[in-house]
Amino acid sequence: MLRDVREWFDGAADGEIRALEEVPGIDPERLRELWCAEPELMLRLDGLHTAAQRAFERRTRVAVTEELLRALRAVAQGADVARLETAVALAGTRLEADTATAGARGLNTGLTCGIVISPVILLVVFALGEWVPGLFGAGLGCQERLALAGALVCFAGGAMGAVFSVIVRLRDPRQLIRDSRVGVGVGGVDGPGGAGPAVDPVQLSRALRQEGWYRVVVGWFLATALYLLVAGGILTLLTPPGSPAELCGPGPLSADGHGALVETWFFWGAIGFLAGLNERWARGLLRHPSAPGGEASGPGDGARRS
Template sequence: MGDKNGGLRLWWSRCREVWDGAEVEKRPKGLADLVRPEDDVNYKVFCETHPEQHLEMQLALGASQRVFDRATGETVQRVLKGALRNVLDDTCPKGKSDDYVRDYLERELAEIRGWLDQDCVTAVSRGLNIGLAMGAGAGVLLLALPLLWGLRALNHLGITLDCDDRWGLLGVFVAGGVGAFGAVLSVLVRLRGSVEQLARRQAVGKGRAPVPPRQLARRLRHEGVYRVGVGWILAMALYFLLSGGIVPVFTVPATAADVCAPAGAPGPAVDGTEFWGFWCAIGFVAGFNERWAFGILRRDTASRTNKATT
């Protein structure tokens, strides 16, 4: 029974790591904790002779204890421990071999910085993908509920819809649902090859301090849901504009009235496929251009910043 509960806890812990990243270590370690007792003297010499490298290693160790991917943190700590041991074994009390130690640590730290940057990229990609999946799932739910139970709920409330009303409302939800998937595709297309830039853009403050990876994932998860919501709204807005004739850009090939026309009515018969196909295409195009909202926000922010500086 104990093994079963332990397996469930391990499974739940791994699921949480996939969702929100690895837990921050409750007992953070310092660089001195990686030093063997017999190396205390050499460690003091190293701190005095190489303060910049010591600071870089200390910062890397701190960053490794709040990474998004646990394996990355463990790898960084192992490399730091090995590098520190090599340096202390080669450092003599007179502080010789400074150039060798400096070059060696710079190479190790360069690799560590690359791993930590990649960890931030993983956090951004994971958070955004989960947010998009959540938004797409919510879009499917919002699309399925009206189609499956909407008419039943209205009939239970004593509201009766004729053919035109049913096709019109269903057209709204279908256009919005397809717009949500258009927004997902739009983000995925732009995400390819630009995750590193997106991770760097999340830095905050005057010094552009990096955001912790778990917070990055959480922020981008909300961003993904927001993008899908924008796709929904844009698609529905475009549906109302075109179906209502407010923006007569082009003639709608099939309306709800055309589909519901009685037999023997003048004009060619209209198949419902033309109605669905047209509004699905319109919804997808509107959702795919969800980037419009981000551009508007950026221009607005930039204008406020310019006004504040002037």
């Protein structure tokens, strides 16, 4: 049970990688003959066999490896080489899908982690806002509490906006691979000479998990920055329905005052959400380890280029 949970998050790529020459049941002399007769096909087979042993899902690893070896043994015993070509093409497609699954699962896990942690951070910040002034013999009044609450609502809206921005631009899980500059070549591979996937799916999953978390963090900062600009009077284009000074009177709030308070919270939540939607503008902040030359690349880059 624990292994299944761990593999769902981190993938099942573990253990020693075996080369074709180490697989039992295949005549080494016949294998050398196949290398001489079909060098390109054997190069792709070798790359896919290695990639299958580090596939993200265990069932993919087992199924693809067994199918490739079954086809290779059949050809080594005299079967038509077309069977091996078919097995290689199918293996490339399955490994491409496995890599897309790894990327999607990693990114979704990172985004979910950011959303789950957001309310925890909000509670901690609010508690510190109440506790820290007391250390200096001061306390928060009505206006200060409303300002802090508005900032936290805007903060939460930024996290939701960032997550929504990513989800909208990722209708196809394979977009993760294309936008991460891990293309799909012949037979679903893109290594040297089409010999195998250009990225380790386990590493891709971990990198995109971190990237999903970073995108939520970017949404936090953008929302907080926009809140400071609006609440500080620097950006006057947007005006809250009610200011803390208007809502904090000597007596209890009227019905209109309660309505203005609710509208103010919705206003700051919407401001944060709109700010979080623009997390893709933080270009260059999120860098993918598989991108050649260290160029910035993220799941949203393909949507921008198109």
